[in-house]
Structures are given as C-alpha cells and as structure tokens.
Amino acid sequence: MTKRDVKKVVLAYSGGLDTSVILKWLQTEYGAEVVTFTADLGQGEEIEPARKKAETLGIKPENIFIEDLREEFVRDFVFPMFRANALYEGVYLLGTSIARPLIAKKQIEIAEKVGADAVAHGATGKGNDQVRFELGYYALKPDIKVIAPWREWSLTSRTKLLEFAEAHQIPIAKDKRGEAPFSVDANLLHSSSEGKVLEDPSREADSIVYQRTISPEEAPDKASYVEIGFEKGDAASIDGEKLSPATLLARLNALGKANGIGRLDLVENRFVGMKSRGVYETPGGTILIAAHRGIESITLDRGAAHLKDDIMPRYAALIYNGFWFSPEREMLQALIDKSQEFVTGTVRLKLYKGNVAVVGRSSPYSLYSESLVTFEDDKGAYDQKDAQGFIKLNALRLRTLAMRKRQAGK
Numbered sequence: 001m002t003k004r005d006v007k008k009v010v011l012a013y014s015g016g017l018d019t020s021v022i023l024k025w026l027q028t029e030y031g032a033e034v035v036t037f038t039a040d041l042g043q044g045e046e047i048e049p050a051r052k053k054a055e056t057l058g059i060k061p062e063n064i065f066i067e068d069l070r071e072e073f074v075r076d077f078v079f080p081m082f083r084a085n086a087l088y089e090g091v092y093l094l095g096t097s098i099a100r101p102l103i104a105k106k107q108i109e110i111a112e113k114v115g116a117d118a119v120a121h122g123a124t125g126k127g128n129d130q131v132r133f134e135l136g137y138y139a140l141k142p143d144i145k146v147i148a149p150w151r152e153w154s155l156t157s158r159t160k161l162l163e164f165a166e167a168h169q170i171p172i173a174k175d176k177r178g179e180a181p182f183s184v185d186a187n188l189l190h191s192s193s194e195g196k197v198l199e200d201p202s203r204e205a206d207s208i209v210y211q212r213t214i215s216p217e218e219a220p221d222k223a224s225y226v227e228i229g230f231e232k233g234d235a236a237s238i239d240g241e242k243l244s245p246a247t248l249l250a251r252l253n254a255l256g257k258a259n260g261i262g263r264l265d266l267v268e269n270r271f272v273g274m275k276s277r278g279v280y281e282t283p284g285g286t287i288l289i290a291a292h293r294g295i296e297s298i299t300l301d302r303g304a305a306h307l308k309d310d311i312m313p314r315y316a317a318l319i320y321n322g323f324w325f326s327p328e329r330e331m332l333q334a335l336i337d338k339s340q341e342f343v344t345g346t347v348r349l350k351l352y353k354g355n356v357a358v359v360g361r362s363s364p365y366s367l368y369s370e371s372l373v374t375f376e377d378d379k380g381a382y383d384q385k386d387a388q389g390f391i392k393l394n395a396l397r398l399r400t401l402a403m404r405k406r407q408a409g410k
C-alpha cells in the first residue's frame with residue numbers, strides 16, 4: 001500500500017503540538033482524510049480543547065471522536081492487571097503500558113465504523129509505545145495500515161516541528177515554543193515523566209517533576225487509615241462506601257497524594273533494547289496493590305499464592321511489551337481470575353509519609369485459623385508430634401547427599 005492508497009486514517013490525537021503536526025502532515029503527505037480520536041483516561045487535562053483544535057485544523061465535526069474511557073479503563077484493564085499483582089522488573093506498576101491496548105482497541109473500532117483504511121499514532125521510533133499500539137492494532141485488525149510519522153518524516157527536532165507548525169498555521173501555545181524540560185504521560189492510574197533533565201540517572205529528580213504526589217517530607221505527621229473492601233479480587237468500596245472502579249481509584253489517588261505515596265525513580269529495560277530512566281507516580285495503585293496482597297494473604301491457598309507469584313513476572317512483561325491481546329496473556333488471565341473466586345473481604349491500611357502498611361484484614365472466606373497457629377492448647381487440631389515425621393521425610397534427600405559427601409571425603 002502506497003501513501004496515495006490511504007484514503008482515511010484514524011489518528012490518536014491529544015491536541016498537543018506533536019499530534020497536531022502529525023494531523024496536518026497526514027493531510028499534506030498522504031492526502032488523506034483524517035479522523036481524530038481523543039481518549040479521556042483521567043489524565044487530568046481538559047479534553048474539549050482537543051475538539052476545538054481539530055476543528056481549527058479542518059477536521060469535520062463528524063470525524064472528531066472524544067470518549068470518556070475512565071470506567072472502562074479501570075474496570076477492564078487496570079483491575080484485571082491488579083488481580084495479578086503485576087510489577088515490571090519488581091517495582092513498576094505499568095501505568096502507561098496498560099493504557100495503550102485500550103486506545104488501540106478504540107482506534108480500530110472507530111476505523112471500522114468510519115471505513116478508514118489506516119490508523120496513526122504519535123509514538124517515537126525509540127520507545128515502547130510504538131510496539132504497544134501496533135501490536136494492538138494488528139491483533140484486532142490484521143490487515144490495517146499503520147502510519148508511524150516519527151519513523152517516516154524528517155521533522156526530527158523541536159525546531160523543525162515548530163517551523164512546520166508555523167508554516168501550516170497550526171496554533172502553538174506559548175509554553176510550547178520553548179523546549180519542555182521533560183515529557184509527561186498521564187492517566188487515572190499514574191503519571192510518567194522522562195527525557196531531557198531526567199536522562200542522567202545519577203542526578204536526583206527535581207521537585208518540579210512530581211505532579212501527582214507531595215513529598216513524604218511534606219506529608220502530615222499523623223497517619224491516615226483507610227479500609228478497602230474487595231469482591232472476587234477487585235476493590236469495590238472504601239471505608240464501607242461502594243464506589244465505581246474509576247471513582248474508587250480517584251479516591252485512592254487523593255489519599256496517596258496527601259500522604260506522599262507512590263513515587264518511583266526507575267531505570268528500566270525497554271522492550272526495544274535500551275535502558276531508560278523514568279519517574280513514575282502511582283499513588284492510588286501503590287495503596288491498591290498493598291491492599292490486594294493483604295486480602296490474598298488470608299484467602300489464597302499457599303500453592304495458589306506461590307503459583308501466582310511465579311507467573312507474575314511473565315504476565316507483567318507481556319503487558320509491558322504490548323502483548324495484552326495475545327493468547328498467552330489471556331491464558332494467564334484465566335488462571336489469575338480463577339484464583340480470585342474467594343478473594344473477598346476487607347483490608348485496613350495505615351498511610352504515613354510515603355509508606356503503606358497493612359494493619360488488618362478479614363474475610364468470610366479466610367483460611368487463617370487461630371486454633372491452628374496458637375501456642376495454647378489446640379484441642380487436637382494439630383498434633384505437634386506429627387512434625388517429627390514430616391521433618392524427617394523432607395530431610396531424607398539432604399541426609400543422603402550429606403552421606404555421599406562424607407564418603408567422598410568432601
């Protein structure tokens with residue numbers, strides 16, 4: 001397919017400088033009709049200006065799609081991921097990664113609705129997002145044409161982007177004329193900052209980088225307490241009040257922000273091969289994963305809990321690398337969801353100066369038995385003499401190995 005074969009393209013559009021330049025570039029280079037799609041994922045910015053900007057650039061009203069996806073995002077993407085306690089490289093809560101498959105899904109749905117033969121995104125050729133978007137596109141519509149301008153055009157600097165914008169009468173905000181000190185991506189789950197002043201991993205990030213949390217030093221000297229209710233592995237209430245998924249996460253974000261919770265300074269391994277430094281803020285998610293592990297600690301059998309921990313890194317890597325729609329992710333999700341059948345109950349947490357501590361947990365399906373763990377008279381529930389045979393059987397191979405070493409003089 002050549003450029004002139006593309007008649008209509010659906011662009012993931014934020015209304016910012018980069019995607020506005022991409023919009024005009026698609027019109028001039030491809031001669032294509034452009035359809036814009038703007039997703040409200042709780043990034044904390046006004047969405048309607050994107051509509052006005054698209055109209056200013058000549059997009060017909062019927063070709064401008066803006067959708068509030070906050071509830072779908074948390075319910076169908078964030079919550080399934082949190083059932084797995086997913087952490088990439090042990091610490092990253094995957095806030096950017098989990099948003100991309102939903103955006104890709106909606107772009108494909110719009111492409112089919114309007115009869116578009118191509119989709120486009122604004123991810124660069126060095127990052128992970130290009131992979132995440134495009135794996136999503138191809139998984140849902142294998143014959144779709146994908147346009148990635150950053151891999152095609154010659155606008156490789158901020159100066160060239162501004163020159164192109166001015167040449168094509170693209171409105172430029174005053175603060176965009178100077179180069180931003182770092183780039184930011186945000187949604188209801190987290191904010192991510194990287195590039196520019198953050199590229200030296202030996203330097204501590206300046207306070208201006210943090211937007212979703214106050215510093216632990218500035219947090220109150222008095223601890224806050226919160227109780228989160230779970231139903232089959234998903235958070236359903238805060239302090240006894242039933243809340244929708246997006247409302248619940250927003251409430252936890254506010255609690256986390258006020259207590260300096262959720263900051264992460266990470267050098268990670270990108271899927272494309274390089275290391276990168278990012279500063280992440282996930283206040284509500286940090287509270288949520290601690291709470292979920294807390295309720296699992298009394299409702300999951302040891303074997304099930306340990307199996308989940310074994311597969312978690314693989315599951316997290318699939319999301320990080322863009323394989324949300326892969327069969328292996330869906331298979332792992334089925335296993336994870338099966339484990340959550342009895343993960344119901346409440347967890348009480350203490351929030352204090354950047355820390356989250358589980359201080360109480362209860363469930364109607366708890367496997368915790370006071371009669372088994374007590375040092376008082378257990379009335380026959382557990383005969384401590386049985387432990388001797390258990391230990392000897394488990395020691396058998398170790399004793400055999402030790403005897404061989406002795407015979408070999410080692």
